[in-house]
Amino acid sequence: MISIDTTHPNTAPFLSLEAVRKTYPGVVALDRFSMEVRPGEVIGLVGENGAGKSTLMKILGGVTRPDSGTVTVDGAAHDGLIVEQSIGSGIAFVHQELNLFENLDVAANIFFGREPLRAGPLKLVDRAKLREMVAPLLKRVGANFSADAPVASLSLAQQQMVEIAKALSIKARLVILDEPTSSLPIAETEKLLDVIKGLKAEGISVIFISHRLHEIERVADRVVVLRDGTLAGTLAKHQINHDEMVRLMIGRMLKEREKAGEAARAPGSVALSAHAIRTSTYPDRPVSLELRRGEILGLAGLVGSGRTELARVLFGIDERLAGNVTLDGKPLDVGSAADAVANGIFLVPEDRKLTGILLDLSIAQNISLPNLPAHARRSLVSTGAELATAEKQKKNLGIKAPSVLTRTGTLSGGNQQKVVLAKWLAMDPKVMILDEPTRGIDIGAKAEIYGLMRALADAGVAVLMISSDMEEVIGVSDRIAVMHEGQISGILDRQDFSQENVLLLAVGKKPKLLQAAGGVE
Amino acid sequence: MSKKDLGLLILILVVGAVVTAINPRFLSTINLANTSNLVALFGILSIGQAFVIITGGIELSVGSLIALLGTLFIDFIAVREVNWPLAFVLILVLGAIIGFVHGWLITRLKLQPFVVTLCGLLIYRGVARFYTADGTAGFAFGQNFPDLEFLTAGRSGGVPNSFIALIVISIVMWVVLHRSVFGRYLYAIGKNEEAAKYSGIRTDRVVTSAYVICGVLTALSAIYFAMYTRSISPASHGQFYELYAIAAAVLGGFSLRGGEGSLVGVILGTVLLQELQNLVNLLGIPSSLNFAVMGGVILIGVLVDQQWGVFRARRRMMEATRQNVAGAPAE
Amino acid sequence: MSKKDLGLLILILVVGAVVTAINPRFLSTINLANTSNLVALFGILSIGQAFVIITGGIELSVGSLIALLGTLFIDFIAVREVNWPLAFVLILVLGAIIGFVHGWLITRLKLQPFVVTLCGLLIYRGVARFYTADGTAGFAFGQNFPDLEFLTAGRSGGVPNSFIALIVISIVMWVVLHRSVFGRYLYAIGKNEEAAKYSGIRTDRVVTSAYVICGVLTALSAIYFAMYTRSISPASHGQFYELYAIAAAVLGGFSLRGGEGSLVGVILGTVLLQELQNLVNLLGIPSSLNFAVMGGVILIGVLVDQQWGVFRARRRMMEATRQNVAGAPAE
Amino acid sequence: RADDKPTLAFVVNGASDFWKAAEAGVKKAQGELPDYNLELKYPEQSSVAIQQRLMDDLVTAGVKGIMVSAVDPKTSTDGLNKIASETALFTTDSDAPQTKRVAYIGSSNVDAGKQAAEIAKKAMPNGGKCLGFVGLLGADNAKERIQGMKDGLAGSKIELVDVRGDDIDQARAKKNVEDALVASPDITCMVGFYSYNTPRIYEALRDAGKLGQITVVGFDDDPITLGGVKEGTVAATVVQQPFEWAYQGMKLMAAYLKGDKSGIPAGNLIIIPTKIIGKDDVDAYAANLKAMAGN
């Protein structure tokens, strides 16, 4: 175990954890864990899915209490914190799962619980002052929406910006960011990294959780690695590098991910073709797209460019206003998700907590749900068949859980995502649409999911992968379509793949192509 | 049978034992038959309600529906002299149609179940009262329908035929709710409708079906109630029966948030409620306290159930902690 | 005033114009005074209900509470000869305590609001009936309380004092709901209670306060109702008033899922409901249809509101589509 | 409405078949009073507030006279006085003597209770134990009937041991009878105080095979009650005459409004006595009912 610390050797720690232990029924989420946070220090916290990162942060946020161990803040030792204590000692917390109030506006959300008051006993909100206080915060996170916008009208990424602005608004001494970038595309991520550097300069400590290790490499002063709830090691600034983090996380070296540039496969026939589709978010922008068998088509774009909307229309959740869709050359009318599923078009949605899985059902019940008639005889469910399917998928995908009867809600984010994938893989996909499939997923699982997508493509499935992770889009796709304000601004073939090209298309500019006959419409 | 249901059963038996100790006639065959008849009538109603509650919905109009459909049934066979099996089927179909309309308004037009069925509560009773011009629908003296009366109010070997019907319906509905694909869909939708939709379930159809089932069972119980009272004043007939049905479901472990509850639970809930009503009469408690006793027992039942759950969870956690502390060095 | 409220106001005015055209007495001062008095009584009740609904809860016991607290109030001042201001305060305190107990059961013991208040509905009326031994609480002949009567049933310059009270209460509650931190927390909790808790809000306290507010306002309206009828048969007094209050809130744009609705809306909802009742009587529509008319209008109102939203969204979309199809070549 | 004929309203205390006969009486009076609009109004619920509101609205709509069966006459003095100050107010069914009402026309519930006692005494000369059934125990008419019966039974060997309420839920009304048969097997007589209670007693007894073994005393004229009387399984029933209340009342009101006060007696009380309908009277009574309805 390495634990040399060179950053702030002389300052007293703001916060320290001693031998913290937290169990859930059947799971030891944290065990004998200790760490310290010094003023002005940026700590990168990494670990596989379910390693205990969020649990640790929840303890600091006062949301859960540890079973044993001590939390010392400013020299005062506690058995555990409550939310008020945590906030009172200057700990600001951006949760992994968003916690905003859709029915309130952005400003109200940012200063929720800390509203500026007008004089008088009635505790009236000083709305002018509130607006004044919010403006600089929104600017700092680079928001492209106004302070009066209802949160319900914002996209997931925009909501994440609101969460970050909220954390900044607290005169915090420690800001905890639990996967703040999981649905942020590259430009916004850059801004966030700048924000972190700014905080550090002001002497504010940051704990930054991310599965995008290169982000950690760029900002962290120290990296703390969790493995199965215990401290796997600490890396000082000069020791931080990708491979080392991976080694500590999973206990071995990971094989280099398949890089682009291998021999391009012969493209298959067109599986799904969308012609001049209009969606309700961008009714004025028709979208046309062809998806071939055996390919992974990456779909990139900036926040709110309309990718999720397109996926929802193809999957029959949202209404198609115009245009037509064909599957294997035959016209297809998808009026509901059930129609899509019946035709072998599956979607892994971006918000797994709300739409991907049923948190209250077991893993097995989630997996069999879309294909229940196949697990039934004369309309009566056969539990045996259900368990068999689930066991198989659990093994295939390496879902980490005590059993397939475990409630899905108790799984870590990454394992929940695997359950979503499992339910579709157990069926027979023709077209697989994945919306941010690796959002919040650890590096080992990510590699597995890439492998799964590749295997699907090799088996002749048409895969559409929506992703805001540039590395991922470039590393995994066979072709990349880029959306800009509701339209496909261009399609890149493998020889033209580059971050620059994707970005240019994403902001509506022409890419630099090797061959003149590029995919620009 | 789940632990929850077992607890309820024990409560029913304990109350029964206490009442028997005070008034042994509680266990007389005639009292058991009378009470089981009402258990059947309210049970059929409550099963219907349970199907709706499990989807996270609610059906407030059942009391009014019992007034409307009962009035129509008696009017059909007593006044208009429709052949009774035909009238019987007509009423069930009407129940199904009304359930369908509720389901349609809720799933297609996205209205809230509480609102739709609250309007139903207001409208159906009004229609029934208008239909009879605020009078009473009833049989003339000596008007008899021996077959119908045997089926609805008759007894076979001392057991009310309505109770036999309840048992048959319960078994069928138990299979539907706990073993069938449809039942699983109901639970899934109750837990998270969006996610169920994303899994390719036609949630609109499933939810609508639940309201149709509720409508049909309500119509059936409306006929039973009509044949029990043999006379209906639409202004008061069936008033508050939706509360009985909901209370039975809640006592039986259903959550009004949806996705929880068992068929055995709702039957036991109904039994307990009828036992309480019976007890008030048998022990000579003032009738004014009837509802108060019911409310008190529901509250206590729900409270004990809830606190018991908390206690168990806490104990389990303690044990886990202890074990883990003990086992730690070995790791 | 939001668009929703404006729509409701227009509906109220249109209905009023139609009724006036048929029977001009609708606008007579005496009719306006009578109706505004009832608007006040039900309005106070509905505002209380609205505070609970906004947190995602529901308060079903208000009708029974009106019976219980009204009975006690009359009993205190008419029989036990308690000085009336003291009795007035006592009743409000009792309302607050009951609201507090509901809030406590809901937030601390984690019972569902529907269940807790359903039990309240059953229990309070039973207690009131037991208290009067199923009789009536009323004033003796000639028993008068000039000050109290002036405040509750009197008029100032033709305007019922109860209506003036409603206006004052509305203004205060509007500020509380729409301008204070507490109001903001109510909305937030209604939408996402967990998140509010994570933000360090003592959600339990806020929710409990909402029930206390509801309890106090219900107690106040119980006194008004008692002074309006001057006699209370606990078996029927205030029956179904919870439905009036909920209906007013729903008509006024409240969602039973919580987190939505405005104070102006609930007042307008109350006005519309009372206008409908008034209309049924003034136009000689059979009273049996009274509830049916109410149910029909609520259903239509909610439907139109919902469909109007869908229609507008679609039209906006269509327009955008048309414009761009026309403008496409220019791109 | 267009025609300017003055309107007279008969406001009942709740929806019930009992008032169907009054409707017929109003109809008959209408035939004889072409200069008036006569209406019979049901409040949508049997509650003071709703009835008060209905009357307020009727006054607003310009009604010239109201005859009301008040839900709670004893304590509604102020409300009724308010109506009386704006229009001619008559009471029926149950009186409100302290109010400024013009007159009361109706029967005496206490006397009706006493007649029920007569029936019981005649049917059970050797005494017995009676159990009563009623909708709302707290309602005035129920209390008066029960009191009248108790007064009438005083000194005899018959006792009214208990009265069970059902809140006008007919399923509960029937179950109450069934439960009573279980709980008190020594009961020899049952009294149905509300119009629907007697038929429920009749049916519960029939289901239990006890028709004829238990003396049934009825009130009002539900078809099942009359059938039982005819059959001999119901001892007799006490009937009021809402038809006469309505018919005579409306004519009286019309005369009063024209300035003819001769119909109002000195005590302002017009009592139309209740009648006992036994086995021998039932056919004539039923024929009369039918004839009235045909009006």
Ligand SMILES: Nc1ncnc2c1ncn2[C@@H]1O[C@H](COP(=O)(O)OP(=O)(O)OP(=O)(O)O)[C@@H](O)[C@H]1O
């Ligand atoms: N409420 C809960 N009930 C039961 N088990 C839980 C609960 N919350 C977390 N766990 C378990 O605790 C362990 C740690 O979970 P945690 O959410 O801290 O992981 P994580 O490191 O944040 O993972 P990810 O990267 O996927 O977010 C997991 O095994 C998880 O299943």
Ligand SMILES: Nc1ncnc2c1ncn2[C@@H]1O[C@H](COP(=O)(O)OP(=O)(O)OP(=O)(O)O)[C@@H](O)[C@H]1O
């Ligand atoms: N629920 C909603 N209501 C209103 N507007 C929405 C909603 N969800 C998304 N939008 C808006 O629709 C547009 C397209 O959003 P969509 O989620 O389809 O984009 P995306 O390309 O998938 O981006 P993201 O990276 O946010 O997922 C955005 O402008 C967003 O603000």
Ligand SMILES: [Mg+2]
């Ligand atoms: Mg996590």
Ligand SMILES: [Mg+2]
């Ligand atoms: Mg998206």
